[in-house]
Amino acid sequence: MLLPLRFRAKNICCCRCAFAQKTSAAVAALSHKKHLAAAASLSRKKHLLLKLVAHIKENEEHPLIMMVARFEVSKRQDLLLEALAELSDTPWRLQLIGDGSLRPSLEKLITDKGLTDRVSFLGNQLDVTSSLEESQLLVLLLDWEGLPIPIIEAMRAGLPIIATNVSDINELVSDFLINRNDKDELMKKLK
Missing domain, CATH: 1.20.5 (Single alpha-helices involved in coiled-coils or other helix-helix interfaces)
Known part of the structure; x- marks a missing residue:
């Protein structure tokens, strides 16, 4: 009360x-x-x-390009780096997944071309899916290959793919194929 x-x-x-x-x-x-x-x-x-x-x-301002491959002679990270070095006015970033005997020479090439602020080495990865999902483009340049798994993973992530026209890659990729060692065509596709 x-x-x-x-x-x-x-x-x-x-x-x-x-x-x-x-x-x-x-x-x-x-x-x-x-x-x-x-x-x-x-x-x-x-x-x-x-x-x-x-x-x-x-x-959007600096698209992320990804290349997933061992650093060996048949994989052409060097060709990609040469092409990107000539596209210095175009915004881009590159992540390289993999490792191998050519890594020291690729690191030197990156330093010589002044690309250290745009290129990163991620080393070997067990699962590249999350990295591919964050990127805007997969580039896979090869001298020879069977059926490259990174292309299948990039397709699953819905990425555009630039690849060399070797082996059976043309059965997976049709729009962005380049001939082996064709840096000029690669530069056109990257623009």
Whole structure:
């Protein structure tokens, strides 16, 4: 039972009223904490969204090219690097997945051509799917090959593919095939 109004002035009230005031204060504090947590969560989400937008903008401004292959004689990372070096006015980034005996000479070529800020070596990867999903183009330049798995993985990721017209690759890729060692044609396709 509440006290008459004349006794409730100046915060004088019965026990139930005092409990209600304390409960309301606790609920208000809890509500305030929830709002702060929601604001912090919103701030984190906003930060992640801005980071994602920046990543998308960077990809639009500097498309990510991927080549997945061992660094051996039959794989032509050197041809790709030579072509990209001549496209210095065109925005691009390159990630090379793989490893092998030619890595030191490729690193030297990258340094000599001044491409160190645009090319990264990711080494051997067990799962290239996530890397391919982040890229905008797969380039696979080969002197000979059977059925290259990176082309199949890039097709699954929905990527455009530039590849050399060797073996059975023309059965998988039709639009962006180049002849072996044709740097000029490669440069046209990359533009």
